[in-house]
Amino acid sequence: MGWEGLIAVTSGFEVNGSVSILPTGLAPLVKLQVFIDLAHAPITARDRQAPWAALPVPFSQVQSEQALERWYLEQAMAGGTAYQAFASVLRQTESYGLVRFLLEQGTHSEKLTTLAHRYGVSVSHFRRLCWQALGTAPKPALRGWRTAQALLNMSLQDCSLTDLALEFGFSSSSHFSKEIRELVGFTPSSLADITYLPSK
Incomplete structure (x- = not known):
């Protein structure tokens, strides 16, 4: 073996001899x-x-x-x-730059048209680039990242659900709670209860 x-x-690659490539x-x-x-x-x-x-x-x-x-x-x-x-x-790679762009600028409920314009390409080309970089459609990935970032911030910051919801582009605290429950199976308030349990 x-x-x-x-x-x-990242560019042309030449191999001499026999090789098995997957x-x-x-x-x-x-x-x-x-x-x-x-x-x-x-x-x-x-x-x-x-x-x-x-x-x-x-x-x-x-x-x-x-x-x-x-x-x-x-x-x-x-x-x-x-x-x-x-x-x-x-x-x-361009995929690295795009994923970093999405993580830094796309986790606050911006529309794809806004992100594509900010990235400097058409919406259709932006979708293709996202599929290539993410291996999936951009919306579900952005939704998951936004939820994860919001939950992380909630565990680290002492702020209300309303403030946190507005910070991440949710229309209300109830919208935020519904989104969290759909994606992870529990409400933000139940996570807050777990987070602040006294250590034994």
Whole structure:
């Protein structure tokens, strides 16, 4: 058995000799890389502009998207040289820039037309780019991200449900509660009760 692993490519890539290739979309890893980067201090050093990078991994470990994401998080926490090079290539892709744009500007109930205009492309092209970057339609992804961010803020801040709902573009606290209940199965107030339980 020869070398097994992932190769991220931003431009033409030539291989000499025999090789078995299984093309796969990088959308799950690109999204994950954005989340990893936003959770840490901003990257100030300019990434080395390499056209490709390889990250060794046995195929048996990454046969499902869930297994792939778990393994990639382990690589990120270890922070090895191969991971850093691979992450650098992912950051050069348009999908990375788009996911970061959506996370930073698209989680407050803006319409797709507004986001497309702000991104500088037509709505139809923006939808195509989102499908490519997210692997799904943009609306469900934005809805889930907005909900997650609102719940996180609620657990960290001492503010009313009304204030939180307005901050994230919900029309009212009841709309906010309904959205949370539909997506995660419980109301924001029940989460608040759990969050503020005294430690034993």
